[in-house]
Amino acid sequence: MSLPSPYRRPEAVHRLAAVLRREITRPWTVMEVCGGQTHAILRHGLDQLLPDQLELIHGPGCPVCVTAEAAIDRAQALAGRPEVILCSYGDMLRVPGSSARTLLDVRAAGGDVRIVTSPSDLLAIAQAHPERTVVFFAVGFETTAPATALLAHQAWALGLRNLALLVCHGRVPPAMEAILAAPECRVQGFLAAGHVCTVMGVEEYSPIASRHGVPIVVTGFEPVDLLEGLLQCVRQLERGESQVLNAYPRASQAAGNGAARALIERVFTPVDQTWRGLGVLSGSGLGLRPPYDALDAERRFGTIMPRPAAGNETDPADPASPCISGRVLQGLARPTDCPAFGGHCTPERPLGAPMVSAEGACAAYHRYRA
């Protein structure tokens, strides 16, 4: 295995940054949608190389950050049951639900909570523990949804009765629409997440670009990729264009990954979903279709699932909390605008979700900004 070092070469990075500084003539505001990109920008210090006129707004594309508190509460309720083995991705375990408890706390209190790196691990766990119910807390965007869909399909085909899915996948395009529709929106161009497009292709973005008149550039995660994406976005803004361009052709093609898309469509159907900080977004989640809905943990454990108090479904921030994560997740505020940043709120004791995940904007600022 070797790293894509050509995409980190200092000469290439500095040359692209110089072109960007030379070509920009006016102030522009661009949002990188994906938390992985936010993290990479700060980790490599690319923000230090950008022209002053270019403002980056960090988008809501961190799946850990936008998973609704109510969904985490439901995962915790399941994980606390003796007959359940709850599995999820590692960084999901540290996110507080509505009670400030995390899945790590549930594990410490005796819950069987396991980290998996691939949903396919669940098959072996379910087969090894026929007497228990193995639940996958499925989070992530279109990047991780195909693996969940494959698990659902395999479990259904094998007739595994002790496997259930607590599905909390998000779809990125409805979130971009919601950001653009907000009256205070300042975003003039987008870097779309390259790996999401690797799966889904780019066709979903053309209607957004033309309806809102914003350029959208499919962008990767290495320093050269990010600067190339920014350059293609700024060039369009300078010319008054709003096209969907692909600055990540080595990994993303227009049609995406046909097999993965077919699997998603076979297993899931778009549903409305609550995003932390953004509220309920139409068609922004994925629900299990028949016959796979037989695996739905909500259905199997419906009666024991906690429900948010009436009117609390949209996760409004606690008015007493100084945390402004809702505004950060919408790109309306920077992490450093928050009075709690770095003081009351740190990665060890997070008040809001963007401080929890390594890819959250607040955690990235806290981690890398000197």
Next chain:
Amino acid sequence: MDAFACPLPPGGAATVLLGHGGGGSLSQQLIDQLLVPAFGPADGVLHDAAVLPAEEGPLAFTTDAYVVRPLQFPGGDIGSLAVFGTVNDLAMVGATAIALSLSLILEEGLPMPVLHQVVASIRLAAQRCGVPVVTGDTKVVERGKGDGIYINTAGIGRVDHGLVIGPKAVRSGDSILVSGDLGRHGVAILAARQELGFRTELHSDLAPLQEPVQALLAAGLELHCMRDLTRGGLASALHEIGRGAGLGVLVRENAIPIAPEVDAACELLGLDPLAMANEGRFVLFLPAAEAKRALELLRRFEPSAAIIGSVQGDSVLLENSLGLNRRLELGRGEQLPRIC
């Protein structure tokens, strides 16, 4: 290295029983047939405490507890870890280990062959460091209340130099070296737990550090501070030493040796190689004028040793490969793989 021949003919209990910790005949069997042959005095007579010959000059004293899952991993096991870890803690103040204690906390049901292998590994590791195990204890906890074996070792070391080695001795301008490439132990353990999601041939870097440290001291180098890079890795060590010294450090990402397999595993899982655990690596602070000589000595033991930066300013900074500085984050305990 000579293999330790098990002195106990296979027989007796196949697993550890609660009675092995009860002080009765089973305890006696365990001591007589396993522990005394491995570590005991020549006459085989045990007493409540070991009497050590008086040493001239200062002594170093340390203790550490060892819990690791799995008990055996590529490149070592909990037994060798429990010896090298404590010997290495002594080495970090420039001391040579002269005596170790060994407390075993065993879980009922532990297969006896596993205990034998761990004891053999302790014996070999102690021999390699030239240090006797002079006293010990064994307890057994009920099944389900332990993780197979927990080990505590304490060590006494002889200090043969006149240096004050510690964070307070660090000076602005000092060079910072690492004794080898970083992160192998952490990644090897994750792989052994099958938590990586892919296979790797990587072995732990577990190794005794007494010899390279003694070589540095024998060369008359003015060692200011050393720290073995265990949990929390280089990032934690630099923060701790920086805070203790009241100074900052600047290390260059390009200069920090990391094996390509470690780098790739960390990159895929979103882990930070600088916060990964090591068990046979240390960071060294010493005057810049002596850095080259120290590096030559360290490379005799581990060719990947490197000069990685210097003491300057008041914050802990990393200069990345693009020549840009950013804060070096202190690891925050358990590292968790990211989603995508």
